[in-house]
Amino acid sequence: MGSIKQIPVVEAKRTNPLARVFDDLVRFCRSRSLFILHYCTGCGAIELPPAMTSRFDMERLGIQPMVSPRQADILLITGYVSIKTLKRVILTYEQMGSPKYVIGICSCTVNGGMYWQSYATAKKLDEYMPVDLYIAGCMPRPEAVIAGLQQLMDKIHSGEASSWEDYYRNYDYYLGNQQKLFGEDWQTPTDVISEAKHYDLLSEGTLGDHTRLLEQHQKPLEALEMRLGHEQEEPAK
Amino acid sequence: MMLTLLDELLLFSGATLLVALFIGRGLAAGWMVTILYGGQLLALLKMAVLGYEGGTIASSLTLEVMGQALSWRFDALSWFFALITIGSALLSSWFSCGAWERSYIRQGGNIWLFHTAMALNVFTMLILLASGDLLSLFIGWELVSWAGFLLMALAGGVAARAAMRYITYAMAGGMAIFGGLALIYTASGSLQLEAVTTAVEQMSGAKLWLLVILFGGGFGVKMGLMPFHLWQAPAYAETPGPGSAFLGAISSRMGLFAILLVLVKLFGIVKIESLKVPFTLIDARDLLAWIAVFTIILPTFTAMKQNDARHLLAWHGIGQGGYMLLGVVVADAMGGAGGLLHVFNHATYQAALFMAVTAVIYRTGTSDLNKLGGLVVRMPLSFVVLLIGIIGLAGLPPMNGFVSKWLVYRSLLNQGMPLLFLAAVIGTLGTILSVYKLIHNIFLGQLRVEHEHVSEAPWSMMIPMLILSAIIFITGLMPGIPLEWIASVLQTVGLPVPDYTLGGVESSSGSLDMIWVIGVLFAGFGVGALVFYSAGRSKRVHQLDNYAGGHFLSADVRYQYSDNFYAGLMHLIGGWYRGSFLWLERGITSLVEFLSLGMQGLYRRANAEFYLLTTALFVIAWVVI
Numbered sequence: 001m002g003s004i005k006q007i008p009v010v011e012a013k014r015t016n017p018l019a020r021v022f023d024d025l026v027r028f029c030r031s032r033s034l035f036i037l038h039y040c041t042g043c044g045a046i047e048l049p050p051a052m053t054s055r056f057d058m059e060r061l062g063i064q065p066m067v068s069p070r071q072a073d074i075l076l077i078t079g080y081v082s083i084k085t086l087k088r089v090i091l092t093y094e095q096m097g098s099p100k101y102v103i104g105i106c107s108c109t110v111n112g113g114m115y116w117q118s119y120a121t122a123k124k125l126d127e128y129m130p131v132d133l134y135i136a137g138c139m140p141r142p143e144a145v146i147a148g149l150q151q152l153m154d155k156i157h158s159g160e161a162s163s164w165e166d167y168y169r170n171y172d173y174y175l176g177n178q179q180k181l182f183g184e185d186w187q188t189p190t191d192v193i194s195e196a197k198h199y200d201l202l203s204e205g206t207l208g209d210h211t212r213l214l215e216q217h218q219k220p221l222e223a224l225e226m227r228l229g230h231e232q233e234e235p236a237k
Numbered sequence: 238m239m240l241t242l243l244d245e246l247l248l249f250s251g252a253t254l255l256v257a258l259f260i261g262r263g264l265a266a267g268w269m270v271t272i273l274y275g276g277q278l279l280a281l282l283k284m285a286v287l288g289y290e291g292g293t294i295a296s297s298l299t300l301e302v303m304g305q306a307l308s309w310r311f312d313a314l315s316w317f318f319a320l321i322t323i324g325s326a327l328l329s330s331w332f333s334c335g336a337w338e339r340s341y342i343r344q345g346g347n348i349w350l351f352h353t354a355m356a357l358n359v360f361t362m363l364i365l366l367a368s369g370d371l372l373s374l375f376i377g378w379e380l381v382s383w384a385g386f387l388l389m390a391l392a393g394g395v396a397a398r399a400a401m402r403y404i405t406y407a408m409a410g411g412m413a414i415f416g417g418l419a420l421i422y423t424a425s426g427s428l429q430l431e432a433v434t435t436a437v438e439q440m441s442g443a444k445l446w447l448l449v450i451l452f453g454g455g456f457g458v459k460m461g462l463m464p465f466h467l468w469q470a471p472a473y474a475e476t477p478g479p480g481s482a483f484l485g486a487i488s489s490r491m492g493l494f495a496i497l498l499v500l501v502k503l504f505g506i507v508k509i510e511s512l513k514v515p516f517t518l519i520d521a522r523d524l525l526a527w528i529a530v531f532t533i534i535l536p537t538f539t540a541m542k543q544n545d546a547r548h549l550l551a552w553h554g555i556g557q558g559g560y561m562l563l564g565v566v567v568a569d570a571m572g573g574a575g576g577l578l579h580v581f582n583h584a585t586y587q588a589a590l591f592m593a594v595t596a597v598i599y600r601t602g603t604s605d606l607n608k609l610g611g612l613v614v615r616m617p618l619s620f621v622v623l624l625i626g627i628i629g630l631a632g633l634p635p636m637n638g639f640v641s642k643w644l645v646y647r648s649l650l651n652q653g654m655p656l657l658f659l660a661a662v663i664g665t666l667g668t669i670l671s672v673y674k675l676i677h678n679i680f681l682g683q684l685r686v687e688h689e690h691v692s693e694a695p696w697s698m699m700i701p702m703l704i705l706s707a708i709i710f711i712t713g714l715m716p717g718i719p720l721e722w723i724a725s726v727l728q729t730v731g732l733p734v735p736d737y738t739l740g741g742v743e744s745s746s747g748s749l750d751m752i753w754v755i756g757v758l759f760a761g762f763g764v765g766a767l768v769f770y771s772a773g774r775s776k777r778v779h780q781l782d783n784y785a786g787g788h789f790l791s792a793d794v795r796y797q798y799s800d801n802f803y804a805g806l807m808h809l810i811g812g813w814y815r816g817s818f819l820w821l822e823r824g825i826t827s828l829v830e831f832l833s834l835g836m837q838g839l840y841r842r843a844n845a846e847f848y849l850l851t852t853a854l855f856v857i858a859w860v861v862i
Binding site for chain 1: 776778779781782783784786787788789790
């Protein structure tokens with residue numbers, strides 16, 4: 001989506017003079033404490049252990065692996081994504097709490113790389129979810145991975161790394177590409193539209209033809225409410 | 238004749254039994270019995286001077302049997318145990334009224350028998366606690382054993398078999414105590430409490446050893462001390478819900494009461510310490526301490542392997558008894574206070590835990606830990622009660638179990654017993670692991686489809702659980718309240734008394750002020766809550782919107798298993814579970830069966846000449862000798 005920079009972003013008006021200082025502090029803290037969920041889809045995964053362990057030692061930058069998407073900040077896609085895998089990657093991405101950042105590692109995530117001619121591989125990752133940063137190479141060495149992560153930290157600190165907002169603002173576009181690939185009955189458990197409302201990010205591009213198509217067949221999951229009632233319900237027949 | 242306060246209490250308790258016995262089939266019988274337990278509690282509180290200042294209150298009833306005077310009286314020790322007994326009976330009985338009672342009757346249970354058995358248990362326990370000489374102690378002991386049998390055997394089937402096993406152990410223990418009484422009687426010619434002290438003074442090493450073994454073993458059976466622990470868990474677990482709450486809270490503590498009365502008060506720890514185990518460096522007190530420690534470790538780790546919530550809790554009941562004995566045997570100010578405080582604390586959280594598990598059974602029909610899960614969204618209050626209970630059981634602040642365990646640990650360190658300390662800590666580790674299994678498998682994880690429509694336990698069950706939770710927290714915050722009673726108990730049994738404050742104890746070798754500990758803890762929670770509630774809104778998601786390695790979840794896929802919990806740990810320590818004690822028990826059983834078969838063969842043989850021959854042989858042998 002080339003025109004993404006032109007979309008006018010309405011900054012919330014801050015009246016508190018300390019707000020900017022506070023925002024800067026929050027961004028600084030965010031950039032210094034990153035948990036990555038590495039979705040090891042391809043060969044790039046093999047470069048992560050050296051980046052994590054004592055030789056290159058990611059943790060000195062405040063970056064650590066995390067096992068579940070709910071607590072993770074960065075989704076690391078480390079190689080080609082087959083169509084089947086892409087479904088899982090999108091599910092995982094949507095389960096992450098905002099703010100969240102996506103890094104595509106290896107050429108395959110940029111343009112399909114050596115799988116260009118494959119019928120089963122999604123070529124460009126950023127057609128399906130917003131990507132903050134690509135680390136190209138086949139495969140990139142740990143130094144490159146670390147450099148990329150440092151770049152992401154700078155982007156988070158400066159406030160540029162806001163592509164997660166783009167997923168909510170242009171959900172219809174991304175959903176359209178997903179439906180093109182997976183079929184019209186494609187659905188993830190996460191209700192992205194209500195999350196967009198939750199984050200106040202509902203905009204023109206959020207809803208469209210594709211979300212209408214989704215709503216036609218979507219079976220919403222209702223959250224389990226804490227119940228204090230003492231009357232036992234009869235099970236539904 | 239003037240009725241003393243103790244007479245009033247015993248009469249009240251007897252009246253409760255009669256009410257349960259004669260109108261226990263009525264609709265409101267449960268409530269009536271509960272109110273009468275409340276009356277008993279009031280009658281006990283009228284004797285509160287015992288708990289705060291000490292002294293004795295005698296019953297006006299005395300008997301003379303074969304030249305032996307039988308008397309009953311209450312002192313601080315009896316009062317303290319009676320408080321726990323009546324308190325747990327009141328709350329268990331309250332819990333059983335209303336909803337639980339109706340479902341129990343629906344399932345074919347006999348509620349009349351249940352109420353009667355409970356009232357009988359309380360009555361006999363009060364008689365035991367009031368015993369003023371060794372003979373009344375023995376009578377009370379036997380009464381309590383049989384009353385316990387009645388309550389345990391109620392459910393029939395597995396429960397009846399467990400109760401049979403219990404009564405076998407209890408009878409053996411009773412015989413041991415009877416043997417001890419005979420020894421004392423031959424030595425001093427009396428069965429008054431003072432006679433024990435005189436008899437003990439006259440006795441030599443071997444005889445005294447025999448006496449300690451007979452009494453320790455006999456009382457230890459009731460407490461479930463190693464190696465007599467096998468009966469307890471199944472017997473308590475299979476009792477109907479509120480019954481197991483009551484039994485788990487107090488029943489086996491009667492053994493500790495008797496140990497305190499006979500071994501600590503009458504023998505004296507110094508005397509026990511003077512008994513050396515031949516060919517070793519340890520004495521009888523060390524032996525008791527090590528038995529206590531093994532009673533902590535082994536049943537606790539057995540609890541970890543249980544897949545039934547009630548059995549898991551019942552095994553813990555045995556393990557926690559070890560802490561009490563350990564504290565009492567260490568017998569310094571902190572240890573004694575810790576051991577006795579643990580009696581009170583254990584009663585509160587064990588009753589709450591059994592009630593919470595019973596509430597879960599009431600709603601879901603099962604206590605199988607592999608068939609539950611995710612109930613926190615349906616039974617949040619029961620979850621909170623269970624959480625408070627397991628924090629107490631595991632001995633973590635801010636609940637009361639922490640205080641008593643801290644005192645026991647501290648006394649072990651102060652007295653220079655690092656190995657016992659280490660062993661006790663290993664026991665606590667097992668406790669924490671297994672209570673996590675309990676709360677995880679019932680309340681956390683994935684809610685099962687069949688439990689979608691479950692709801693919170695009814696208020697008649699909830700209120701006693703909440704009261705117990707409040708007691709657990711308040712006595713954790715202000716352990717000075719029970720410590721005041723315990724100070725009088727320690728004085729009565731002749732142990733040193735610690736300097737206690739409202740928040741804990743003060744000592745040159747380490748103080749504890751729970752008000753500070755909890756204040757700091759809650760300040761930490763407060764900071765966390767501030768961040769949580771000020772930094773953005775949280776969002777609730779469906780349990781199927783969960784991460785399972787990117788898998789799309791549906792209701793027919795179970796993404797969370799609770800089968801074979803702690804598989805990794807069992808890989809390491811699984812080989813240690815050999816069931817040696819079960820093996821030993823089976824060995825003894827088959828030996829007895831074999832001997833009785835031989836005896837049967839002997840006397841069933843209608844062979845007059847054979848009998849004549851054996852008799853003649855015996856007579857000749859006797860004459861010659």
